Amino acid sequence: MPGIDESLLEAMRLPGARGALVVDWISGLALGAVGDAPGGDAEATAAETAELARQAMESGTLAPADDGGTGTVGKEPPVEDLILTSADAYHLLRFVVTTFDSTVFLYLWLDRADGNLALARIRLAEMADRLVLG
Amino acid sequence: MTTAARTGGSAPELLGTLAADHATGALSTESGIFYLSAGHVVHVESAYSPDLGDLLTRSGAVAPAGWWDAVERAGAVHRVGRQLVDSGRLTTGALELCHLGALFDAAYFALAHGGAALRFRPGVAHWLGAVRPVPVATVLRESRRRRDLLHRIWPDPAVDTAPLIRAAGGGADRLPPRRGRTLALVDGGRTAAQIASVLAHRTFHTLVELRRLAADGLVTPAPPPPATPVHSVPDAGGAAWDEPDTALLRRLLDALEAL
Incomplete structure (x- = not known):
């Protein structure tokens, strides 16, 4: 059964993975870190990606529309993941859904040349689920 | 290390010394208790923050009966965290996330109310047991960062x-x-x-x-x-x-x- 470190190490096995974090998006704290971080500072990466995550989470405009039946509206998280691309990298954030009070996401730094964004997104979602559901 | 009320040092200073000494025991401040094992922080409690049991049971993540069963079975041997996982009530990841959330939350309040009334009890361990020990320096740095974050808001x-x-x-x-x-x-x-x-x-x-x-x-x-x-x-x-x-x-x- 995976803990934080096992999940991060699993993320690092994805092609092109350069670094992975578990981050609390309200405090900006890195709860776990494996590999490298952009700029060489995992704590700064955690704080800055947390701010991105918070903006996305708190955006009323981007939240799912009220569809009047599925019961998903108003439940967190309104956002599943964030993908940011740059010239040399993909940055993936996947929110972890817990029943207890927890405001965390998995962050994965992928090399753009070697990484497979679609695969990484699917795997990161599975890891986020397994981390708390087993 | 002896049991003694300490004077002259702040809680962060004393925690730094205990970390350097690889100390094991419980440090009480005016508003909380730090549990150390081999110089690492394994748990923190504060009267100003909900404890792990509150967070897990009131949210419905663990049924109260299941929580107390784990406390009864494993509390005396300081392995309640392990027991929650071994009995299938929580995954390792969920326990770690919730525990770290509670630890840093309590640490902020245990350090926020600065006071010189510090007491270290060597050898004292928490019934939860070690889940994911955190370096003292990380806890102190994070508490300072949190204070700054609130101030900026x-x-x-x-x-x-x-x-x-x-x-x-x-x-x-x-x-x-x-x-x-x-x-x-x-x-x-x-x-x-x-x-x-x-x-x-x-x-x-x-x-x-x-x-x-x-x-x-x-x-x-x-x-x-x-x-x-x-x-x-x-x-x-x-x-x-x-x-x-x-x-x-x-x-x-x-x-x-x-x-």
Whole structure:
């Protein structure tokens, strides 16, 4: 059964993975870190990606529309993941859904040349689920 | 290391010394207890933040009967965390996330109320057991960062400790869900810690929402009232009992000004 470190190490096995974090998006704290971080500072990466995550989470405009039946509206998280691309990298954030009070996401730094964004997104979602559901 | 009340050093200084000594035991501050194992922080408790059991059972993540079963079976051998996982009530990841959330939350409050009344009891271990030990330096750095974060959002520490009242600001109907639920519990009597307790949320995360609400003009501290503390503190002196909120506020202010 995976803990934080096992999940991060699993993320690092994805092609092109350069670094992975578990981050609390309200405090900006890195709860776990494996590999490298952009700029060489995992704590700064955690704080800055947390701010991105918070903006996305708190955006009323981007939240799912009220569809009047599925019961998903108003439940967190309104956002599943964030993908940011740059010239040399993909940055993936996947929110972890817990029943207890927890405001965390998995962050994965992928090399753009070697990484497979679609695969990484699917795997990161599975890891986020397994981390708390087993 | 001997059991002794220590004078002269602050809690961060003493924690640094204990870490360098690879000490094992419990350090009590005025507002919390740090449990160390081989110089690492394994758990922290504070009267101002919900403990792991509160967070897990009040949110429904673990049934109260299941929680107490784990405490009964493994409390005496300091392995309650392990027991929750081994009995299938929580995954390792869920336990680690919830535990770290509670640890850093309690550490912030155990350090926030600066006071020299420190006591270290060597060899004392917490019944939860080690889940994911954290270096002392990380805990201290994070607590400082959290204080700065709150200050940047809205520099009024009274929001953290005083009963809160709603103010007539606009936009209360378009808040993010978490902030809206926090605002809904502001009733003129509850403090931040009491609101966190009702929500089964971590108190620091509730402070962040409340300071943002204060910055938006939606929440303001009530004028100093004759309030009762969230939890009674068994060893608190008479003076602290007479005027809990004022004393607390003064210590917080002193700590902030000392930065």
